[in-house]
Amino acid sequence: MREIAIVGLDCRFPGAADARAYWELLMRSGDAVGRVPADRWDGAEFSAPEGGDGRANTDRGGFIDDPDVFDNEFFTISPREAAAMDPQQRLLLQCSWRALEDAGIAPASLAGSDTGVFVGIMGNEWAHRHLTDYDKITAQVGSGNGYCMTANRISYHLDLKGPSLAVDTACSSSLVAVHLAGNALLSGECDTAIAAGVNVTVSPALNIFYTQAGLSAPDGRCKPFSAQADGIGRGEGVGVVVLRRLEDALADGQQVYAVIRATAVNQDGRSNGLTAPNRWAQQAVLEAAYRRAGVEPAEVVFTEGHGTGTELGDMIETKALGALHATRADKPMALGSVKGNLGHTEGAAGVAGLIKVALSLHNRVVPASRFAVRENPKLNLAAKGIKLIKAPLRLAAGTSVAGLSSFGMGGTNAHAVLASAPPQAVRPATVEAPGTAGGVFTLSATTPEALRRNLLAQAEELDKRRVPLGRLCWTSNRVKTGHRIRFALPAEDISALSAALRAAAEDDDLLTRHANRPTGRPKAAFLFAGQGVQSPGMTMRLYRESAVYRRHLDAADAALRPHLGWSVVELLTAEDQKVHRTGSAQPALFAVGYALARTMEEFGVEPALLLGHSVGEYAAAVVADALTLDEAARLIAARGRLMEALPDGGGMLSVFAPEAEILPLIHDEPLIGVAAVNGPRQTVLSGDLEVLDRVALELGEADLDMRRLTVSHAFHSPLMQPMLAEFAEVARGIAGVPRLPFYSTVRGRLLRPGEPLDADYWTEHVSAAVRFADAAEALLAAGPTHVVEIGPQPVLGGLVRRLRPPAGLRTLHPLPTRESGRPDLGALLAQLYQDGLDPHWDALYGEEQRTLTRLAPYAFSDAHRFWVKPPTRNGRSGLTVTTAEAADGSGGQVDDDHVVRLAPAGRAAFRGRVAEKVAAAVAAVGGYSLDELSLRSRLYEDLGFDSVTLMELKKDLEKALPETGEVSVPELIPVLGSLGELIAFYEARSDVAADAASLA
Template sequence: MAPIIGSEDRLTSGHRLSHPAPGDEVLITGISGYFPDSDSVIHLQENLFNKVDLISGDNRRWKLAHPEIPQRTGKINNVNKFDASFFGVHFKQAHTMDPMCRILLEKAYEAVIDAGLNPKELRGTKTGVFIGACYSESEKTWFYEKMQVNGFGVTGCSRAMLANRLSNWLGVTGPSYTVDSACSSSLYALEHAFRAIRDGHCDAAIVGGSNLCLHPYVSLQFVRLGVLSPDGRCKSFDNRANGYARSEAIVVCLLQKAKDSRRVYAQVLHAKTNCDGYKEQGITYPAGNIQKLLLSEFYEECSIPPRSLEFLEAHGTGTRVGDPEELKAIDEIFCTGRSEPLMIGSIKSNLGHSEPASGLCSIAKMCIAYTTGYIPPNLNFTVPREGVAALAEGKLKVVTTKQPWNRGMSGINSFGFGGANAHTLLKNVARAKVNNGIPSDDLPRLACISGRTESAVARILDDLESRTVDAELIRLLHAIHDEDITGHVVRGYTLLGSTPKKSVSLSRSIQYFSGIRRPVWFVYSGMGSQWAGMATQLMRIPIFAAAIQKCHKALEPKGINLTKIITEPDPKIYDNILNSFTGIAAVQIGLTDVLKAVGIEPDFIIGHSVGELGCAYADGCFTAEQMILSAYSRGLASIETPFIKGSMAAVGLGYTEIKTLVPPEIEVACHNGPDSSTISGPADKMNIFVAKLAAQGVFAKEVPCSNIAFHSRYIAEAGPKLLKYLKQVIPKPKPRSERWLSTSVPQTLWKDAKAEFSSAEYHTNNLLVST
């Protein structure tokens, strides 16, 4: 026998909503959609602010063949397009799949990207999928009439698949189902998602709403129900209101906990539903008293005074009975104790009534309002509805112009024609962008993008380059593309400056990506790569500047001003070989730190001459201090040892060619490649030989080397001094990894003990021998 429950045990309508723990607040973090003649939320924003009537009378869906059926409806674009291979959908399945399901896949992907997530990040997570959908007009149009009995029909047109196919493609394991409460379906789905996250059933949720008007006879049913406007205009709150225009929309948003989010449109403070129950007037008649009950319980539960709302997005279908009932409930709940009129609106006046998707259309409108600071205006409102006291008395203000607001709390109503009511409360929690997102350091930002086609990547880069750089957006793009996106076969990048670019940038590239990962090489240059002021611009990068400061402190006791060396505009500063060595080494340390900071690690490392010190640093064999002091030791030994006046030159001939041409006094110091070498020797002999090569049409150019013939027999006497200094800097040498390819030891000796460690002996040998 069931236990008797006392009144003290009952859960009353006045129970309070518990506050989430810090970080567990539910946020709208991504949104995407197709709206009538608006292919994105940004496109919708432009159309709403420009007061474009998005209801059209063309024959994209059907030709006017019945006098009762309104021709004006809201129609989305690209219903027949679908990238089946990207979503892993079989060719036959794609042709028997409900168009709503196809587009929901696309918009779910876009909403995830909009939140700054790579779809791979959701795989295996407890993410729920909640879709609001009503009747699927494609069941008749696509499934039964075409009779493609091939095993794919049921899986293509089942409404369960609207949610389940998203879960399958994304690989998420949370609750996954389709909600049908008629016109309130998508806001019901949002309420289910909100509670599922709050109750721990899932950690995030994809919420969608979909509606396509594909079959004229469905519209005929609504005409005879008496809810459609003969002129195809939704006149929300207006005295001329005579029904609504049917409309299409497919919208998807992503809900996440605050601690997991990378961006935010608004916080969902609370969501609640109820039902009218029995009504003498009939099931489709709206019940304002039950709507009022929902709102009353709602704000009692979340302990928020209704008068504190700044804006309310009403259901506002523009029907003769529906608007007055809703406005009366709004007046009685929200207008008591208010000092200012409550601003209200309904997106249905702009794009029609998208029925089960209408709730998320209102969510999209509020995301626009919170992002821009402006509430989009209503259309078709000229004369307030008679008999509605709140409108006549000015307690409710219908927004009819692009309205600036304080981004306060906003409520959203959505009612189903069977009596299923839903309400949601949003709050602005987005932090104001510092300096509107414009970086204060004025550094260029690298944006890396991938896509399915070159045109897709180019379009994103064009958009980025046309606007002032937004550092927060760049951060999102980096997060999205931290891993490959399966199916993206084109990649591109651009460098974004502080001002928009007038034309296609030369600092950008778009290329096909084969999917084969190419190894990353760090190549460290040697003597001759220095130039006056070479690090002046790089010092603007904080990580680079920090590396230089570390090296600067290491050299200060030696009386060396490293910062001056690498930023001094006077080229004569590098007449001192000590400055050349330390300057080159310092820049290499800073660049290595910058690359590692952005996650670029080398698969292979190779260096030339003093560049092998850079190899030791990148390989983890040297600290920054050890590398800069090794470079200092190299320069000090060169200064303290008397040498002949020497010279070095780069030559456009390979070792096999040049070795037979050089005079006996000159040596081939560096084997750079099949058609490139560096030669070294006495300055007078070098001048004559270089001139001779140039006269024969062979490329030959002197390398700045402070009059020292490095990597030749002429500097052998510096060996003992350098070895002594390096042993002090490298007391405990570390083994070199296999990724470091030596250029100062022949490949046949790479396994030899002499090449095994990044030792004083190894780096002394590097200075003395040819490379």
């Protein structure tokens, strides 16, 4: 049988807020049983006199902390809807998100996929409380209850299209859900499955039932297989596992906790009572699971038993196991049950056991079972080939096999056979190569406070354990994405990263800046630098550290070598000063520019606009598909060679004055000309040295600042004339048209559609002035959000900034210093990610770094609480929001006319009768206080409105603003972008109605 991999998990059980705390509880044999929390039910409903004959015999059980806490804002669920939801739905939503992250999956990335959701659930006590008062039933109360919604709500919020169903087979529900999820994976119905179990005890109903049926332990504790066993103790909790076919998990590099080799489900049929267990059916389900898994009973090292601690249940379970394991007296199978720690978690019991077994196999140790020290002698375990786990059981090296049983009160039995994961799916065997240890650590969040909370959660996790930094960063790039507020930090050291995350969390200004960043994908312009920025050994650190850059520079080198007769890479590696010679500088700069641009593209930084300064246009033309790499290599090699062969005697002079002031001085000088116009007051002259000296004297007399440039020749001057004919011959036949907007520094403008970069253009390019300022100003007018300079060091960014670019334009460089390498490239990607780009992060990391590791899961807000009484809505009582904010009396209350009593902040935000009425209606329908709303609040994205709440809002507004008349849904939908738009719409209708009334 094909195996199923458990690739992710999360849980909340009594005494354990997450999977790590759960494992710690198990390893210390912790007791998570306590008194019933005061907010669960009224004592009048449930009495427990000592030794008396009250409704129930105990007021103890296993209870999770704060089941009322829910981060509704994260899931864009309004307070009113959240208050109506069964807390089991809320717990499952958050737990599923965290389990997916634990699996190395960004939950948002599953949208539209065939991912299945299978939830085991036994109790629906919230619905029993809230669906019996017919006057208080709302649409939200309806959708907030029901078994199906526990699974369907996960599918809805994550936009999952695979099977989605809830399973109730009583105590075996969640293991049956795992069975169905595995079958769906093996049949191809889905490629990823979320299997879960949940149980929240809102009422004492089952306590009373267990007592009346003689099943309840007086101290509220299960004591599995123990001499002390005297009945069931109730527990609650939620657990989620993420399942994949093993071959898929391995192919995707996911870490695997354990594998499920097989599952089996059957039924007791007619036995000695509907709720009584059946030994023969339990034995049959064990046999079926072993057979499907292809294992012999002797291979099973330990079993997580159902283990309720009832005399009959323990007896029958061990007899069924003994029928298969009795021959193992010399090497008995180990048996335990987590119910001794938590109580019987009913619908979540199977997944509680599954997570325990998975963690045991993963950690190579099985925790001791509580109450196992004094085993029940009536069970005669030794004769059955069974021993209780009285101390932690260390698993031997190699593959270990385990069993897991879960039996339903109504007779539906389930068993699973698990095994330890293949070694390569537990811990990667490779190590990170020297010089590639860093990366970019990323997080995303919905609000500044959420970002702060998660920065701290990640920092705390890094302080607890050490993981390879590259893997950590790469995993964060894959998993911690999808939310509006983005954070990215280049990282080269774990300790420094942890400290930086804490510092960022404490920086209110930084958090505010992140929250206020514009949304949308960046529009990047690539500006390619020209000659003069070259240096010996340029970009060689990046060449050593980045396989992507190395590959593209090698490609450029291979294209140039036939025309040069030497290697650009060898020249740069040797840090040869010959790089400053024109014949070397121009091809070397072309190779670097080409390789950097292609590297940026491979990282997902696609240029929308292109501009090249002088020889920078060659690499720009290749990126624009106007030249092939081979054509550009042939041209640039010839250009450099022919220029270097020209006689010496030329020079260049940078003058800090407008071109118009200089032209009269050189009008009659045929041997010099304007070589470049880099800005309004940055003009470069080029030509014969003697003439330049004479012109310099005149410029000095005019009090103009100037600077001699160190060059070998007078580039872009009349002195280039002798090489033009031969160069034109080399360029013959070239006639490419740019695919991207190309801002020509020969023309000083955007090339027109179809305007070619042909042989005439490249020949003119040799001696023509570089009209950078004009071309750059035209480019800036096209509205780029980012300018990325392509070259070995920054030059053009400074020129752009002097052109007074539009506010908010960012100028970036992948190599801001001569010593820059991969970390600086990462910093550029970090900036672009924060500004809305989704980089192709894989290109930043070596293959050995692209391995998933487990990060701290998302830390949800605990600021909002929703418990017991949901909001109600009818003609008499109006609506009450039961959130933490409303509980202190601040806002959110609605009178009989559904009008919110405006808080001061609400009065300031919503001026005028219509605005106040519209805001009040939105607040009432969503369950918000006025100070939580603003004109920018988006009804769908921010406030969680949907088609149901829209209709409710429509009716309320017709009642609150009768003069506006009935508004149709097609009229209303276009103005629901924000609360401000909705208010403006009703204000306009109210004004029209007022005008009509005055005319009448």
